[in-house]
Amino acid sequence: MGATVSQDDNDSDCHTHQSPINIWTKMALYDPFLKPLKIQYDPTTSRKIVNLGHCFNVEFDDTSDMSVLSDGPLNSRYRLRQFHFHWGSSDKDGSEHVIDGNVYPAELHIVYWNSQKYESFEEAAKHPDGLAVIGVLLKIGEANPVLQTIIEHLDDVKTKGKEHSFTKYNLARLLPNDLDYWTYHGSLTTEPYFECVTWIVLQRAIPISSAQLTRFRGLLCTSEYEKPVPIMENHRPVQLLHDRVVRSSRL
Numbered sequence: 001m002g003a004t005v006s007q008d009d010n011d012s013d014c015h016t017h018q019s020p021i022n023i024w025t026k027m028a029l030y031d032p033f034l035k036p037l038k039i040q041y042d043p044t045t046s047r048k049i050v051n052l053g054h055c056f057n058v059e060f061d062d063t064s065d066m067s068v069l070s071d072g073p074l075n076s077r078y079r080l081r082q083f084h085f086h087w088g089s090s091d092k093d094g095s096e097h098v099i100d101g102n103v104y105p106a107e108l109h110i111v112y113w114n115s116q117k118y119e120s121f122e123e124a125a126k127h128p129d130g131l132a133v134i135g136v137l138l139k140i141g142e143a144n145p146v147l148q149t150i151i152e153h154l155d156d157v158k159t160k161g162k163e164h165s166f167t168k169y170n171l172a173r174l175l176p177n178d179l180d181y182w183t184y185h186g187s188l189t190t191e192p193y194f195e196c197v198t199w200i201v202l203q204r205a206i207p208i209s210s211a212q213l214t215r216f217r218g219l220l221c222t223s224e225y226e227k228p229v230p231i232m233e234n235h236r237p238v239q240l241l242h243d244r245v246v247r248s249s250r251l
């Protein structure tokens, strides 16, 4: 009787739920039990825009359940914490998720944490059902007025560590009307890569103009005292799917 090798014998197998991934839409499984996303958003929860060095975050007041995500593939209520973008050094790449091999020029991540089960974002990030992130692909098109209100503030947070108040932002207007999605279990796409994310990738992309996207690349990853270095790109390569199945909310 040969020895059986269990999954955890090879430590490279304990990182099998990494993100982002290439979503092969024909392989996605239509799941009729998936509900429509329920996005409740209160514009008074937006607080500030912050340059973290590798990207910029728009951060929200997450001390109570005012802006929350529920239903969809989720079994709990998740509280809005921040949103941010990933982009590339040219319009030819930039998104993290790839759809049937097609890379998009940028991607928006709207980050929520499970406030029904966990006491804090930090605690939630240690659990497989701790976070939910809505991924929205961006495609080059006409200038996006809702993105413009963010872009107008990028000069206020040009260098690493800078932040600026950013209130009454209407995040709901940024989302497409069609909220059909693909969903799978994955990870944070930046260090520490915790496998704590229920990914919800919208099937409809939103527009951004090439000029607007160029403004993202004008952000600096250096502080105001250092030689200026722009954040040319901040997207992680796609990861192996391993034993995961991507489900679709639409047939």
Ligand SMILES: NS(=O)(=O)c1nc2c(F)c(F)c(F)c(F)c2s1
Pocket (backbone or CB within 6 Å): 109, 111, 133, 187, 188, 189, 190, 191, 192, 193
């Ligand atoms: N790109 S991502 O997967 O949405 C994502 N990564 C991270 C991360 F690494 C963090 F340390 C963190 F505090 C976050 F809130 C996010 S959110």
Ligand SMILES: [Zn+2]
Pocket (backbone or CB within 6 Å): 084, 085, 086, 109, 189
């Ligand atoms: Zn992200």
